[in-house]
Amino acid sequence: xxxxxxxxxxxxxxxxxxxxxxxxxxxxxxxxxxxxxxxxxxxxxxxxxxxxxxxxxxxxxxxxxxxxxxxxxxxxxxxxxxxxxxxxxxxxxxxxxxxxxxxxxxxxxxxxxxxxxxxxxxxxxxxxxxxxxxxxxxxxxxxxxx
Amino acid sequence: xxxxxxxxxxxxxxxxxxxxxxxxxxxxxxxxxxxxxxxxxxxxxxxxxxxxxxxxxxxxxxxxxxxxxxxxxxxxxxxxxxxxxxxxxxxxxxxxxxxxxxxxxxxxxxxxxxxxxxxxxxxxxxxxxxxxxxxxxxxxxxxxxxxxxxxxxxxxxxxxxxxxxxxxxxxxxxx
Numbered sequence: 001x002x003x004x005x006x007x008x009x010x011x012x013x014x015x016x017x018x019x020x021x022x023x024x025x026x027x028x029x030x031x032x033x034x035x036x037x038x039x040x041x042x043x044x045x046x047x048x049x050x051x052x053x054x055x056x057x058x059x060x061x062x063x064x065x066x067x068x069x070x071x072x073x074x075x076x077x078x079x080x081x082x083x084x085x086x087x088x089x090x091x092x093x094x095x096x097x098x099x100x101x102x103x104x105x106x107x108x109x110x111x112x113x114x115x116x117x118x119x120x121x122x123x124x125x126x127x128x129x130x131x132x133x134x135x136x137x138x139x140x141x142x143x144x145x146x
Numbered sequence: 147x148x149x150x151x152x153x154x155x156x157x158x159x160x161x162x163x164x165x166x167x168x169x170x171x172x173x174x175x176x177x178x179x180x181x182x183x184x185x186x187x188x189x190x191x192x193x194x195x196x197x198x199x200x201x202x203x204x205x206x207x208x209x210x211x212x213x214x215x216x217x218x219x220x221x222x223x224x225x226x227x228x229x230x231x232x233x234x235x236x237x238x239x240x241x242x243x244x245x246x247x248x249x250x251x252x253x254x255x256x257x258x259x260x261x262x263x264x265x266x267x268x269x270x271x272x273x274x275x276x277x278x279x280x281x282x283x284x285x286x287x288x289x290x291x292x293x294x295x296x297x298x299x300x301x302x303x304x305x306x307x308x309x310x311x312x313x314x315x316x317x318x319x320x321x
Contacts, residue, residue, distance in 0.1 A: 022172070050290035089158060106162070
């Protein structure tokens with residue numbers, strides 16, 4: 001019972017964290033971000049199961065988190081108005097080779113970040129990009145000019 | 147005019163219509179998240195020990211222990227008795243709030259005897275001569291499922307059956 005309650009509280013906290021931290025931080029897996037993720041997981045585990053080493057405890061904790069994840073994704077699917085809060089919407093960063101700076105600033109991205117992402121998508125110049133869209137997952141989709 | 151990618155609504159995703167406050171909501175929530183460790187620095191969630199001093203005609207008692215705790219926390223309760231008069235048979239009696247949901251890892255020095263005094267934990271410390279001090283160290287650990295809000299922790303210092311000092315405080319245990 002206690003583990004399930006802890007699981008619910010920590011799930012909500014981590015969900016909130018992933019929504020407020022920003023997509024950029026979530027999508028980039030720099031060495032520091034990787035370390036941060038490990039530290040985060042370790043800290044959460046201690047608060048979740050504490051000194052409970054039982055299989056029952058582990059099943060309760062994992063079951064709670066998995067169920068809440070499914071519930072969240074089902075809610076986003078079933079209720080479109082919730083999708084904005086739970087998943088967010090995409091943001092257009094480039095249209096017809098022109099950077100929309102206001103949107104870039106909003107997502108704490110620089111032109112250099114955008115150019116780097118474009119290069120990894122085999123696009124030498126932002127001018128060659130028809131659409132660049134910052135997806136809710138934190139990745140940037142590039143659609144080249146025809 | 148080039149084709150707009152599927153699922154993209156320009157007013158919403160490019161012009162951010164109706165989304166201008168999203169960033170402020172995000173910043174507000176992030177501030178709340180960041181506020182938690184800042185509040186923690188001010189001992190709101192505990193662990194920092196507090197000192198309470200009691201002075202009576204026969205003895206003084208200084209208690210050094212945190213009154214805000216969290217599940218699983220190891221902490222020390224230090225009871226410093228200074229006899230102003232000869233205490234023939236000192237008893238430190240702890241109310242049930244000291245032991246409820248706590249593991250008592252060790253008591254140093256070991257009391258002469260331990261007993262229950264109407265549900266209280268009675269520790270016999272023996273003779274403390276006038277002007278002498280006795281420091282009792284107790285090491286506790288909060289059981290992970292222990293949660294408390296305003297739980298009473300009372301301490302009595304007795305000489306045999308005579309009460310010398312009484313102290314009571316409230317503790318909070320965060321989950």
